[in-house]
Amino acid sequence: MAHCNTVLNQVVGFFKRHEFESIARKHHVGHKFRSFNRWSQFMAMMVCQLSGRKSLRDVVENLKAQGHKLYHLGMKKVSRSTLARVNDGQPAALYKELFHKMLQRCQTVAPRNRFKLAEKVYLLDASIINLCLAAFPWATYRQNKGAIKLHIGLDADGYLPEFIDVTEGKKHEMSWARMLKLPKGSLAVFDKGFTDYEWWQELTTNGIFFVTRLKDNALVEYFKKRPGRKAKGVVLDQEIRLKGMKDKLRLVQFIADDGNEYRFVTNAHHLQAATVADLYKERWKIELFFKWIKQNLKIKTFLGTSENAVLTQIWVALCVYLVLAYLAFLSTIGASMQQILRLLQLNLFEQRDLESLFKPPKIEASPQLVLL
Incomplete structure (x- = not known):
């Protein structure tokens, strides 16, 4: 042997x-x-x-x-x-x-163009890692709690964390998102926690696409419905404008197999409505990423307190x-x-x-x- x-x-x-x-x-x-x-x-x-x-x-x-x-x-x-x-x-x-050096090496063997789209897809989210305030006094979060926050921009092709930052628990996702340097022509998928019309307008102006969910209390101006036959589950596909934004967006209303109804908003007017729904469904993968690393790697309990x-x-x-x-x-x-x-x-x-x-x-x- x-x-x-x-x-x-x-x-x-x-x-x-x-x-x-x-x-x-x-x-x-x-x-x-x-x-x-x-x-x-x-x-x-x-x-x-x-x-x-x-x-x-x-x-x-x-x-x-x-x-x-x-x-x-x-x-x-x-x-x-x-x-x-x-x-x-x-x-x-x-x-x-x-x-970051190893990430470049890993990307050379990662899957490519999983979604058969021209745009590179990124999944954005953040997750709290709780800490004992008595043992980690520098990690102030709430009055009696300590925490840090892990911000991740996941490459949806290989599920590799391409954008990443570790901050104090109090830092909001939007503070991190505004500092991101997403490539022009890419497509970001995120949840309602990233609702910021000024940032959405900035993404649109810079040629970056996004898909997210629309809040129920959003002030919406409705325009014409988009023509064409609707795919299964799509009940509405319409141009809209949100108060405070210059560019028109697109509202896709979708009923999932479980009967739940979702309202997606995007600036990607060229995508099919069903693709918009599929892209947001893919956002669940970043939730699974956080769950996986917390269950399988040692990032919830620490060997030092500094x-x-x-x-x-x-x-x-x-x-x-x-x-x-x-x-x-x-x-x-x-x-x-x-x-x-x-x-x-x-x-x-x-x-x-x-x-x-x-x-x-x-x-x-x-x-x-x-x-x-």
Whole structure:
């Protein structure tokens, strides 16, 4: 049998060591490390995410138990106090930049044009991560609650988080959305929380399309109905103008299979009404994205209480998400990210070929009984 490195070693091959060290030098503060480095920190936090470890001590003890299998990773000896100090003191910006560099690599193998549209589709939303205010006093949210907020612009082709920011829990989605640099000609899908007519007008003026739901209390001026045969579920397709907006928009009224009625508003006059409804239905995928990372990655409980330690853990978790997505894109058997993560957790320090790990076991044919 051919020699194989551990599964973990093959997984971290996704990250180019020379690129990592270049970024690490840029984001280092204070004196040089004597017996530690940022790569060792990254490997330890990767193990934390991939194996579901619950504390710094748990991570360090796990690494110590696998010490004879770590030499090929280029890791230094990891102690709990050193890992805690580096998580608190060394900028989390290293992993933010690493994430964006890895995102570019992941996009090269991601699916393309899933919707068969000329426009690139982005799904926008935000999600709260609750924190204990007593333990995280910097994360003020409400009087007796702490929180941070994760803002995401998800590429709907590969469900990769292309636009991302982590802010204080109080920051409204619209404050983040106004700062987004969406490409001209792209199409953004978002919920009612992004209702801001001035921003909608800005998107329209800049050649960016959007699909969202119209609030019940919106002041609407109605114009002619759009001609043509309506698709199943579409009960109204009409030009409108909202108070305070210069350009006309389009109202699509749709009844879903469950009998619920929805009113969608868009500036994409060229799309079919049924496509508008389908695009908004796709917005549910970003809700599933938040649910998935909270259930499968370690971003709800933290190994440190400082803001930098929390951000470090979140950005490393998102880097792990990219690794899992990358492996899922390359999987020839269509393995889901959930399946891949479970297989990695069970085999992280095993010396097995990564590609064969995701293949179903061969079932040998049982001997046939021959009757004479």
